[in-house]
Amino acid sequence: MTRALAILEEMGWRAFALLLAIFMGAPLVLVVLFSFNKSALTSLPLTGFTLDWYRKLFSLGAFWPALWNSLIVAALVAVLSVAVGTMAALLLARVAPRRAEALIAVVSVPMMLPALVIGVAMMSCFVRLIDLPLGLPTVILGHLVIAQPFVILIVFSRLVTFDWAVVDSARDLGASPLRAFLTVTLPIIRPTIIGAGLIALSISLDDFVITFFTIGAGNTLPTLVWGMVRTSLDPTINAIATLLILLSVGSTFLALRVSRYHG
Amino acid sequence: MLKRPAWERQNWLLLPAALIFICAFAAPLLYFLVISFWSVRARIMRPDLTLKNYIATWTDYYDAMASTLLIALVIGLLTTILAFGFAYALRFKCGRFEAPLLFLALITLFGGYLVKIYAWKSILGREGILNQFLLWAGIIDEPLDALLYSVNGVIITLTYFLLPFAVLPIYGNMRAIAPAGIEAARDLGAGQWAVLRDIVIPQCEKGIFIAFTFAFLITAGDYVTPRFVGGGAAMMGHFIELQFSLGFNWPMGSAMAFTVMAISLALVVLLRGLFRRRILR
Numbered sequence: 001m002t003r004a005l006a007i008l009e010e011m012g013w014r015a016f017a018l019l020l021a022i023f024m025g026a027p028l029v030l031v032v033l034f035s036f037n038k039s040a041l042t043s044l045p046l047t048g049f050t051l052d053w054y055r056k057l058f059s060l061g062a063f064w065p066a067l068w069n070s071l072i073v074a075a076l077v078a079v080l081s082v083a084v085g086t087m088a089a090l091l092l093a094r095v096a097p098r099r100a101e102a103l104i105a106v107v108s109v110p111m112m113l114p115a116l117v118i119g120v121a122m123m124s125c126f127v128r129l130i131d132l133p134l135g136l137p138t139v140i141l142g143h144l145v146i147a148q149p150f151v152i153l154i155v156f157s158r159l160v161t162f163d164w165a166v167v168d169s170a171r172d173l174g175a176s177p178l179r180a181f182l183t184v185t186l187p188i189i190r191p192t193i194i195g196a197g198l199i200a201l202s203i204s205l206d207d208f209v210i211t212f213f214t215i216g217a218g219n220t221l222p223t224l225v226w227g228m229v230r231t232s233l234d235p236t237i238n239a240i241a242t243l244l245i246l247l248s249v250g251s252t253f254l255a256l257r258v259s260r261y262h263g
Numbered sequence: 264m265l266k267r268p269a270w271e272r273q274n275w276l277l278l279p280a281a282l283i284f285i286c287a288f289a290a291p292l293l294y295f296l297v298i299s300f301w302s303v304r305a306r307i308m309r310p311d312l313t314l315k316n317y318i319a320t321w322t323d324y325y326d327a328m329a330s331t332l333l334i335a336l337v338i339g340l341l342t343t344i345l346a347f348g349f350a351y352a353l354r355f356k357c358g359r360f361e362a363p364l365l366f367l368a369l370i371t372l373f374g375g376y377l378v379k380i381y382a383w384k385s386i387l388g389r390e391g392i393l394n395q396f397l398l399w400a401g402i403i404d405e406p407l408d409a410l411l412y413s414v415n416g417v418i419i420t421l422t423y424f425l426l427p428f429a430v431l432p433i434y435g436n437m438r439a440i441a442p443a444g445i446e447a448a449r450d451l452g453a454g455q456w457a458v459l460r461d462i463v464i465p466q467c468e469k470g471i472f473i474a475f476t477f478a479f480l481i482t483a484g485d486y487v488t489p490r491f492v493g494g495g496a497a498m499m500g501h502f503i504e505l506q507f508s509l510g511f512n513w514p515m516g517s518a519m520a521f522t523v524m525a526i527s528l529a530l531v532v533l534l535r536g537l538f539r540r541r542i543l544r
Binding site: 009010013014016017018020021024025027028030031034083085087088090091092103106107109110111112113114115116117118120121122123124125126129141142144145148152177199205206207208209213222225226229237241244245248249252253256 | 273274276277279280281283284286287288290291292294295298308345348349351352353355356357360364366367368369370371372373374375376377378379381382383384385386392423426427455476477480481483484485486487491500503504507513516517520524
């Protein structure tokens, strides 16, 4: 009897986990499905396959510059946040654990704050205080603020279990600190670093609020979506949304694969 | 950890990250705090030292503030409980399904903030899939209007958005708990609730706190969700954003933002204290 109850209980937990997983995945799947659906209404049943919404999207004048801006910003944010975050993590892994934890807590504050607060604070400071023109550089700066804590956390947690003896050996054999890093540390933690970079990439691709306040003129994909949702409810939005999902979910997917199988 | 040789502790490694943090985050935030004491005359912002923006936040927006905090509390609790249940089920009850289910949750982490809100807008509408499904299943006879453009829409959409972020820290803590310890407690006669209260929850306290704080603060400052799916659900984020897009009253917006953040943080700290006293004893 108790055995049967235990099995029943386990089934219950599994059903709960499965339901939540469906809850988390289904809306995104629906957006993708509707982007290929003939009917202009987002309701079931699906009425047939079409690529018209993509054709419409690709012929939209504002689409290509927005895509280009998104890709430039995301690529630079990924590269810069990985460089900066890895450097910081390398040091943090070597100071006393309590100090490292305190420093990480400080640098993670932007992760916990609403993007609206970060966005308007940056905008008002740049515009009024230092008269910095808004544009892609300020967007990149904004994204670095929210992406670097993720990179630091990911690389730091890899370095916590890192066997420093191999670096010591290289140093004892006469390698400079830089050389030891490039030939010993880097190859070992490379999968983690690539994973962290891809996460930074998807954070940047995904961000709307900070971009909205710091870009001045011009668009990235999310700000373009914002404009489209406000003015129309046309399935072209499903097509651009699918593209965004593909880019950001794709890079998160790759990040998880890379770090699971090697790191 | 062994103490590392001195040549390795090269403090300059932290410099670029610290520069970004200070120049692009801490300094702007400080400036933003300073202007909350400024005043606006004829649409021009003037340096001042006044509390009138804070007073106006209280007198003009106390109802929006109260409803924002209430919604943030509901979403914070809902998200944290669901995330805890999900992480618990994954870690201890799902066996070989643990990895694929976790993968599914994490993959949606950055699946597009706007895209997610937009997806729910089309799911929750009068002609949306949820109403279609409920009608088809015979649960309702008339389509529900209260799903979209209401508090319900905000709660569903934001819980959906925050859930994977909340799973992450709690699951991280749970990974450190050995199933053997739980089995030993069960063998010694501890019930399901005793195991949760005495073993699992204490070891996940930090993760639970991070998940709840994150969900609470993000909700308290969100303006996109209420605007898209919230209809009349007037939240502080919405009014703060208006000060920058329409009102051109930055000092007012700043005072509102800092008031919301300060009250939210105070509430979160208070709740953590209560949680520790009541549940962890």
